[in-house]
Amino acid sequence: MQGEISQVNGVLLWHLGQGQGIPIVLIHGGPGAYDYLAPVADLLDKSRFQVIRYEQRGSWRSEKKGPYDIATFIEDLEQLRIYLGLKKWIVCGHSWGASLALAYSTKYYTSVKALIYISGTGVNPAWHADYRVNRLNRMSPADREEYIHLRSILETLEGAEGEHTKDRLRELSIRADLFNQENFDKLPRTDGQFVNNKVNQEIGSECTEYFLNEEFLKAISTHSFPSLFVHGGTDPRPYQYVYELASNMKNSEFVVIPNAGHYPWLDHPVALGEQINEFLAKKVLSER
CATH class of the missing domain: 3.40.50.1820 (Alpha/Beta hydrolase fold, catalytic domain)
Structure with a gap:
């Protein structure tokens, strides 16, 4: 439809x-x-x-x-x-x-x-504070390490690189939202094509x-x-x-x-x- x-x-x-x-x-x-x-x-x-x-x-x-x-x-x-x-x-x-x-x-x-x-x-x-703790705790060790690193450098990035990093952070965050990680491919798309960061921020x-x-x-x-x-x-x-x-x-x-x-x-x-x-x-x- x-x-x-x-x-x-x-x-x-x-x-x-x-x-x-x-x-x-x-x-x-x-x-x-x-x-x-x-x-x-x-x-x-x-x-x-x-x-x-x-x-x-x-x-x-x-x-x-x-x-x-x-x-x-x-x-x-x-x-x-x-x-x-x-x-x-x-x-x-x-x-x-x-x-x-x-x-x-x-x-x-x-x-x-x-x-x-x-x-x-x-x-x-x-x-907000409880969510940040829970989110990190629900990540795999590899995802947690990447997430913390990207958050630490995000403010130094501009343009397309900054937007791509925001999209990747969103993807890692959304993975933590799942009880069953096998459902990741059924999630809303997280590659940035359908996410308007300007709307999100404002x-x-x-x-x-x-x-x-x-x-x-x-x-x-x-x-x-x-x-x-x-x-x-x-x-x-x-x-x-x-x-x-x-x-x-x-x-x-x-x-x-x-x-x-x-x-x-x-x-x-x-x-x-x-x-x-x-x-x-x-x-x-x-x-x-």
């Missing part, structure tokens, strides 16, 4: 719809990556759900046009909903996409039927301030739409920070999938599918 490219909020965005029924939008990670969530779409019943995937501005098939900031990415998502003629939808994000889903749902809560938050980080910036630089804003933190504690938080038990991003976030939301469920990493559909697709579909059956389909 090729999808289509449409003018949305002043930028050309690639998007794809499958199935019929209650709309659910899948939001990829990054920032600056691309849509890799077809395996998650395959876990959903297309006779009951209209599954929408799209690529954020700056990502592969979408236009490389700024600004690259959280407020704009939220508005892109809302304008995509309006463009598609949808009254409400389920918002499901993975990794950075989970953060974007949370930010969008907090601003446009009247447009949201439910939130699904997969392999996110929570809003407490303390997760969005990443504002995340801590955005998600620690007092008004934002107050808002997430007041929304009543149902929310599902799913995390892999061996994801280097500590699940306690996600649990902390889920505990501050009114109508939320928190689930850890054992022996699953940052991409739980690679390690335990059946378990992930069961958690998502049971949640949707209980919280969304039963209310129709």
Whole structure:
């Protein structure tokens, strides 16, 4: 399926719809990556759900046009909903996409039927330090040695050499995300062709301030739409920070999938599918 490219909020965005029924939008990670969530779409019943995937501005098939900031990415998502003629939808994000889903749902809560938050980080910036330690511990000795070396020289590199080094660091980091290293070839591509480092850096630089804003933190504690938080038990991003976030939301469920990493559909697709579909059956389909 090729999808289509449409003018949305002043930028050309690639998007794809499958199935019929209650709309659910899948939001990829990054920032600056691309849509890799077809395996998650395959876990959903297309006779009951209209599954929408799209690529954020700056990502592969979408236009490389700024600004690259959280407020704009939220508005892109809302304008995509309006463009598609949808009254409400389920918002499901993975990794950075989970953060974007949370930010969008907090601003446009009247447009949201439910939130699904997969392999996110929570809003407490303390997760960064724990993640760095866990990531190194999950690397093989050879990968760890290379990663530490490349990090030590990264600031001395410029141009294509610097970009290549960032891509290699990202690849080593993503390897550590896996519970089963044999699934590496099934991961989103990490050679840089579909990763926009500019988007990654500019969005990443504002995340801590955005998600620690007092008004934002107050808002997430007041929304009543149902929310599902799913995390892999061996994801280097500590699940306690996600649990902390889920505990501050009114109508939320928190689930850890054992022996699953940052991409739980690679390690335990059946378990992930069961958690998502049971949640949707209980919280969304039963209310129709």
